[in-house]
Amino acid sequence: MLEILLRPAVLAPTVLLVSYVLFQLFLKPLKLPDLPILGAKEGDWFPLLQAKWRNTKDFKNALKEHYAKYKDQTVLCPIFGAGTIIILPVSQTQFVIDQPDNVLSLHEQAIENLQTDYTVTDAELVRNPLHHKLIATTLTNQIGNLIPDVADECSWSFDRHWGEDTKEWKEICVYDTMRRVIGSVSNRVFVGAPACRDQALLSAGLAFAQDVPITSNIVHIIPKPLRYTASLLITLPNRLHTHQFFTIIRPEIERRLQEYDVRHADPEKKAMEPERNDFLQWSVNQGKETGDLYHCHWKTLAGRVLLLNFAAVHTSSFSITNTILDLISSKKEYIDELREEVTTVLAEHGGEWNKRALAKMNKLDSVLRESARLNSFVTLGLGRLVVAKDGLTTPSGVHIPKGNVVFVPSYSVLYDDNIYPDAQTFKPFWWADQRTDESVEYVTRARNAFATTSNEYLAFGHGRGACPGRFFAANELKLLLGHLLLNYEFEMQEKRPKNMWFGLNRVPPMTANIKIRRREKTI
């Protein structure tokens, strides 16, 4: 019997049949519409699988092929880590933004994409993100009041990670030092000092932020019925880093919860000492005001801070790393011109960093926006899960059943010469120049600011789901960049080290080193 089974004439079709059944059962996405497959080639036996391999291997090339061949069509795009997604024509970007949340859901897509039911220890925090409201409203409104803290932390962090030696050049890894600087500066605003300087807390937050995307990719390939059990092992690092983060931050949260009770039990005390002004305090107040024990449990509050570290630290570190690398591999005059702007504006504001001074630094704003145009990690934008029971019918008449994920092109638009003149070239002051064109009305000019989103600029998303932290991020990054330009000189580089691609995402070269030296004279 075994002998018969092993004969090539029997074995080959059996293997094919079993593969086909396994593929249909476990790998083929359900309810995919019949559309062209990006990355598939004529004669492929398993077009989805083969295209998935090609797209995963070289997604940059896949995006180029997409824009050249399918820009105005709807296509399937199989890729490791995201399953088979659907790319809509670039002309349907506004259509996606206009869909209500009960038709296309950003939130459900994030849950699915990051597999947060498994990768985050308390999935309810993601399903019920009370903290988003605090980011969009309180954090944005408080930017002006928080700037002195941000400036103080920025100074402390750069002294520590880039040094104060004005004599010797020092070689540093840009990304590694930037994520530590951003980690402490962001956490100054999230949990306040001295917790924001606790290196173990920062390391646990950074590690967790890496665990989630890595482990979600692995969880994705496990068949659904086995996911819960398999994830117990796969997400061990996530739980370990969460535990480390929680252990360090717990006493601070408990202290704040107690303080809240004391202040609110005694109206006189309430008026006496001013409250801390940071995300943790706003969260404590928000949780207590709900009257719901879950929302004011220390673990819930710690989980929200950890999620914020996930959303804020890597994204901002990518952005500043890219900007530094772009600047030091272009013209030295650009750095001089930026320094000149920072020096002049700061002098006009008594040498103090504040919101008004930052708002006047248009060139600084422009260089960050231009660098994000060229290097944004968002290569496909506006990822949304189709949640409408009857699916979605696009303006071109394509019906997309419930359960599929749609995206629109982003990378290709940001590199399109018809939209951005000479799109391949880094032009740091292009956006600032658009803002000074007096022939254009003020509101239109203002749309060239770093944090502004549009159908052609999806680095922060766009529409209702756009990044709620982008106004804070823009101010924080401007201050950081201004600080490092004033305080350090850079050895220019011939070539800009290349970005790296991981599935749908593009990240800066994480191991790139540069040479810096502290400047003698600063403001």
Ligand code: HEM
């Ligand atoms: C340069 C830095 C940053 C970049 C490039 C960035 C980019 C993004 C993008 C592309 C999205 C998804 C939008 C979409 O899918 O349409 C997002 C969501 C989000 N961002 Fe940011 N972000 C940055 C910094 C921050 C900071 C500093 C915070 C918090 C203080 C933050 C908090 C969030 C949150 C909470 C979400 C989820 C929104 C939701 O699910 O509704 N981000 N961000």
